[in-house]
Amino acid sequence: MNDRPAVHIKGVSKQFKAGVTALSGIDLEVRPREFVSLIGPSGCGKSTLLRIIGDLIEPSAGAVEVNGKPAHRARLDHDYGIVFQEAVLYDWRTVAKNIALPLELLRWGREKRARRVEELVELVELQGFEDHHPWQLSGGMQQRVSIARALSFDPALLLMDEPFGALDEMTRERMNLELLRIWDASGSTIVFVTHSIPEAVFLSSRVAVMSRRPGRIAGIVEVDLPQPRSARTREEPRFFELVTEVRERLAAGGLELEPAEEAS
Amino acid sequence: MATIAVERPSQTWRGGAAYGAKRSALVAAGLAAFWGIWEAYRFVGERAGITWPFTVDATNMPHIHDMLSALTKPLQPGGPRLIQLEWHWALFTGKEALLGFALGGAIGFAIAVVLAHSGILRRGLLPYIVVSQTVPILAVAPMVVVGLGTKGVKPWIAVSVIAAYLTFFPVAMNALRGLLSPDPRSMELMRSYAADRTAVLWKLRLPASLPFLFSALKISATASVIGAIIGEAPASIQDGLGGAIVNFNQYYSTGPERLWATNIVCAALGLFFFLVVLIAERLVLRRAPEHVA
Ligand SMILES: Nc1ncnc2c1ncn2[C@@H]1O[C@H](COP(=O)(O)OP(=O)(O)OP(=O)(O)O)[C@@H](O)[C@H]1O
Ligand SMILES: [Mg+2]
Numbered sequence: 001m002n003d004r005p006a007v008h009i010k011g012v013s014k015q016f017k018a019g020v021t022a023l024s025g026i027d028l029e030v031r032p033r034e035f036v037s038l039i040g041p042s043g044c045g046k047s048t049l050l051r052i053i054g055d056l057i058e059p060s061a062g063a064v065e066v067n068g069k070p071a072h073r074a075r076l077d078h079d080y081g082i083v084f085q086e087a088v089l090y091d092w093r094t095v096a097k098n099i100a101l102p103l104e105l106l107r108w109g110r111e112k113r114a115r116r117v118e119e120l121v122e123l124v125e126l127q128g129f130e131d132h133h134p135w136q137l138s139g140g141m142q143q144r145v146s147i148a149r150a151l152s153f154d155p156a157l158l159l160m161d162e163p164f165g166a167l168d169e170m171t172r173e174r175m176n177l178e179l180l181r182i183w184d185a186s187g188s189t190i191v192f193v194t195h196s197i198p199e200a201v202f203l204s205s206r207v208a209v210m211s212r213r214p215g216r217i218a219g220i221v222e223v224d225l226p227q228p229r230s231a232r233t234r235e236e237p238r239f240f241e242l243v244t245e246v247r248e249r250l251a252a253g254g255l256e257l258e259p260a261e262e263a264s
Numbered sequence: 265m266a267t268i269a270v271e272r273p274s275q276t277w278r279g280g281a282a283y284g285a286k287r288s289a290l291v292a293a294g295l296a297a298f299w300g301i302w303e304a305y306r307f308v309g310e311r312a313g314i315t316w317p318f319t320v321d322a323t324n325m326p327h328i329h330d331m332l333s334a335l336t337k338p339l340q341p342g343g344p345r346l347i348q349l350e351w352h353w354a355l356f357t358g359k360e361a362l363l364g365f366a367l368g369g370a371i372g373f374a375i376a377v378v379l380a381h382s383g384i385l386r387r388g389l390l391p392y393i394v395v396s397q398t399v400p401i402l403a404v405a406p407m408v409v410v411g412l413g414t415k416g417v418k419p420w421i422a423v424s425v426i427a428a429y430l431t432f433f434p435v436a437m438n439a440l441r442g443l444l445s446p447d448p449r450s451m452e453l454m455r456s457y458a459a460d461r462t463a464v465l466w467k468l469r470l471p472a473s474l475p476f477l478f479s480a481l482k483i484s485a486t487a488s489v490i491g492a493i494i495g496e497a498p499a500s501i502q503d504g505l506g507g508a509i510v511n512f513n514q515y516y517s518t519g520p521e522r523l524w525a526t527n528i529v530c531a532a533l534g535l536f537f538f539l540v541v542l543i544a545e546r547l548v549l550r551r552a553p554e555h556v557a
Contacts, residue, residue, distance in 0.1 A: 051452075054456055056455055084449060090471070092474070
């Protein structure tokens with residue numbers, strides 16, 4: 001089991017009907033229990049790649065295996081949970097019911113569901129908001145609901161598309177630590193999309209740097225910072241070296257992050 | 265919970281009562297204005313001799329107070345008051361309309377569910393469903409009554425079928441739109457859970473369609489009453505409002521206010537149906553106003 005990659009992307013390309021080549025010749029192996037970040041300029045195909053891993057869209061060429069199975073099979077087996085770039089909550093459901101949605105679909109009993117939702121609400125610090133509707137929450141709160149929902153059924157693989165993009169710096173750093181704790185405790189594998197270089201370095205075992213047009217993997221940075229990470233990690237010299245390395249890799253593709261993204 | 269400063273758009277009881285009072289006042293003002301315009305037009309029209317688009321006189325425009333007082337008088341000396349008769353007719357027609365509404369709503373929704381799941385059926389069947397509504401109800405009604413009559417179906421049920429014919433269409437169209445309304449991201453989420461069609465229908469399409477469905481049911485509520493009233497004529501039903509209208513129409517020149525009084529009762533029945541749906545909508549869709557289509 002452990003020698004089999006959690007995610008195996010083999011020569012994946014994606015052309016959209018409009019003629020946009022979003023991805024070209026992507027090869028990537030994510031080992032079980034690994035935390036891999038995808039970083040790259042806006043529009044380089046990060047969300048597209050995540051969708052292909054989740055079998056939400058088909059690649060134009062190549063194939064993806066998840067836990068040694070075709071991505072399609074893995075989706076049917078509920079092998080992964082996904083956090084989209086937008087929260088994608090159902091307006092008519094309360095916070096608690098949005099979190100419980102996958103559990104309902106998996107036919108968990110009412111009480112078991114309620115217990116699990118309570119844990120998750122605590123985890124993402126939304127106590128007191130269980131009965132609120134999505135339109136009564138801030139963007140960051142909505143995104144936390146969507147994270148809780150993805151975690152609810154303890155999937156072996158977590159696909160996260162800029163889950164902390166809408167959060168303030170403080171909350172973001174706290175959620176980073178929380179995510180690492182969950183990752184450590186659950187033994188899951190995480191593929192994580194972010195625009196923030198420090199975030200990618202802080203969280204990941206490896207950072208895959210992508211370049212634009214067509215989207216491809218420009219390089220992979222091994223993050224050899226010791227585990228487990230803590231708030232201290234951000235202050236280590238090695239952390240800054242790695243941040244610089246990722247930045248240079250991004251620049252090497254003849255690309256820069258948009259100024260707003262550089263700021264974070 | 266109470267300490268969290270999140271504004272809840274749902275109305276409190278006090279807010280609801282104030283809102284209700286304001287609404288009632290507006291409705292009353294509207295009725296008063298209508299009354300005033302009616303009487304003023306008649307007053308001026310009679311004196312100025314207006315003949316276009318119709319001759320303004322006591323026959324064509326009876327006083328509104330005459331219509332209302334006609335309700336309190338018996339049709340024949342010693343008989344029940346008109347309002348008592350109207351009450352029974354309204355109950356009868358209401359029964360037909362209710363069955364028609366339920367039938368039409370169920371059929372319309374079933375059609376929408378089927379069409380929502382098949383693009384081929386959508387393209388193939390939609391034109392015929394639209395065409396069904398271009399056939400005048402006056403042409404359809406006798407066929408339904410006669411056709412069902414030969415099968416031993418009671419005439420009032422045939423009338424319900426006619427009402428359903430008017431009811432199903434708005435429900436089918438709007439429910440279809442609602443069932444197809446979830447955005448691609450919401451559908452993707454369901455796909456990520458490998459949810460089957462039934463689950464997608466119950467957990468996503470159906471709740472998303474409710475605001476659309478209620479818009480349609482509001483239209484259908486009044487349409488079913490109209491369908492029931494119209495359907496009574498070809499079915500030769502004497503026990504309902506439609507039968508009464510046919511009757512009073514024949515004696516219009518001697519008692520125009522009776523026909524008008526019956527019209528008022530018809531309007532009240534339609535309004536009642538509408539309000540019931542409105543209340544049901546409020547109860548079911550307790551969400552932000554901007555989410556209620
Ligand atoms: N459904 C679609 N149809 C056509 N083109 C698409 C579609 N989805 C994405 N694209 C195109 O594919 C490219 C990659 O999009 P994608 O959303 O994967 O970028 P991204 O790396 O996630 O960007 P961002 O960081 O801004 O979220 C873009 O050029 C986009 O226009
Ligand atoms: Mg994206």
